Amino acid sequence: xxxxxxxxxxxxxxxxxxxxxxxxxxxxxxxxxxxxxxxxxxxxxxxxxxxxxxxxxxxxxxxxxxxxxxxxxxxxxxxxxxxxxxxxxxxxxxxxxxxxxxxxxxxxxxxxxxxxxxxxxxxxxxxxxxxxxxxxxxxxxxxxxxxxxxxxxxxxxxxxxxxxxxxxxxxxxxxxxxxxxxxxxxxxxxxxxxxxxxxxxxxxxxx
Amino acid sequence: xxxxxxxxxxxxxxxxxxxxxxxxxxxxxxxxxxxxxxxxxxxxxxxxxxxxxxxxxxxxxxxxxxxxxxxxxxxxxxxxxxxxxxxxxxxxxxxxxxxxxxxxxxxxxxxxxxxxxxxxxxxxxxxxxxxxxxxxxxxxxxxxxxxxxxxxxxxxxxxxxxxxxxxxxxxxxxxxxxxxxxxxxxxxxxxxxxxxxxxxxxxxxxxxxxxxxxxxxxxxxxxxxxxxxxxxxxxxxxxxxxxxxxxxxxxxxxxxxxxxxxxxxxxxxxxxxxxxxxx
Numbered sequence: 001x002x003x004x005x006x007x008x009x010x011x012x013x014x015x016x017x018x019x020x021x022x023x024x025x026x027x028x029x030x031x032x033x034x035x036x037x038x039x040x041x042x043x044x045x046x047x048x049x050x051x052x053x054x055x056x057x058x059x060x061x062x063x064x065x066x067x068x069x070x071x072x073x074x075x076x077x078x079x080x081x082x083x084x085x086x087x088x089x090x091x092x093x094x095x096x097x098x099x100x101x102x103x104x105x106x107x108x109x110x111x112x113x114x115x116x117x118x119x120x121x122x123x124x125x126x127x128x129x130x131x132x133x134x135x136x137x138x139x140x141x142x143x144x145x146x147x148x149x150x151x152x153x154x155x156x157x158x159x160x161x162x163x164x165x166x167x168x169x170x171x172x173x174x175x176x177x178x179x180x181x182x183x184x185x186x187x188x189x190x191x192x193x194x195x196x197x198x199x200x201x202x203x204x205x206x207x
Numbered sequence: 208x209x210x211x212x213x214x215x216x217x218x219x220x221x222x223x224x225x226x227x228x229x230x231x232x233x234x235x236x237x238x239x240x241x242x243x244x245x246x247x248x249x250x251x252x253x254x255x256x257x258x259x260x261x262x263x264x265x266x267x268x269x270x271x272x273x274x275x276x277x278x279x280x281x282x283x284x285x286x287x288x289x290x291x292x293x294x295x296x297x298x299x300x301x302x303x304x305x306x307x308x309x310x311x312x313x314x315x316x317x318x319x320x321x322x323x324x325x326x327x328x329x330x331x332x333x334x335x336x337x338x339x340x341x342x343x344x345x346x347x348x349x350x351x352x353x354x355x356x357x358x359x360x361x362x363x364x365x366x367x368x369x370x371x372x373x374x375x376x377x378x379x380x381x382x383x384x385x386x387x388x389x390x391x392x393x394x395x396x397x398x399x400x401x402x403x404x405x406x407x408x409x410x411x412x413x414x415x416x417x418x419x420x421x422x423x424x425x426x427x428x429x430x431x432x433x434x435x436x437x438x439x440x441x442x443x444x445x446x447x448x449x450x451x452x453x454x455x456x457x458x459x460x461x462x463x464x465x466x467x468x469x470x471x472x473x474x475x476x477x478x479x480x481x482x483x484x485x486x
Contacts, residue, residue, distance in 0.1 A: 158220075
């Protein structure tokens, strides 16, 4: 299990909230800071939310829509997306939205223009992009065979590279449960991958 | 199923996970998210006592509440035209495929590179902790770094995620009315800006102006990304002008074409039941 204390994404640099004092010119305070707080939340958190939704099994387009739904909810629940409560709230919302989406939406194929929209820097070479897409297709096939809660902890551990404690917080389960789920998830995943390698080796896969 | 994965399997697994980490959403997602309108907090005044419970909120000494109240009233009247999706829409939890089937959004080349050197959001493996504790503190950007104390509200710029540019746009009815229409085709950000101005005009009661801006958008847009928001604004503008028949017709068409839209219920509120043919 990764021991990295990796954040899900680069955190916004914390600024000390101004200490209130009678000298504060009240009129110069931003009246409604909800907007900038929310957009800061979007900037800091939306990429991992989207990534998570992708690996829960949504296509790119569905993940876009689902991410929007997550943040629509977050926009209304300002209290619950403050400070350290934000990630567990976003995570729980994302899992719920994804569950609803998979029930109500037919799974959409990834739009062929997905490659156009990927604006990663540094940009992987076209060969690398193709390779990565193939890898994700296989990954999603395998992940799809795991029970949902095992899939989630595996994704959080291997893709978001969270610690067991961080996963425990998001999933609202004890760290020990995370550890045992992770063991089972990895065992299952590796087994399925090995099986798949025998059947259809990755290097020779067509899609 | 072996107990321990072979090195080959391990390596391949690592490769698969790395590919997943490398995946990022397109810039369009960020723009859609920044269009979400957080609810205005009418009682955003936070006396010192409640700082701890509210977390990052506006902190203002009590004696200034009257001034803040007046300014808040002015703000609501002038309309913060930043967000295009209202709070009511946020209640809709249906997945909203805004895309009309068969039409692929076409981003003009400059839309994907405008402004920001950085991609949508920094990927996880490029991140580093600023502090030792794993807090997701999205602290409010309180006054000191801000320009111009005379502005009642500052909103972040509609730009590609990832930049730290300070807010430089003030949605105000005055500026939106005075800005001359541009003639050239719009980038996606240009579309966003235009729709923002249309919304500001609408909220200020300048419905004719809003319609003009919307018509300009319809002429100059180069993508379908914001079609739903533009249509809904048009419906509202028509209704505000008393053109209820047109508003209703447009809303009906919108709902039919975008059955799962989060904006659908809002559109429906403008649909008038078919009345017996009026003489």
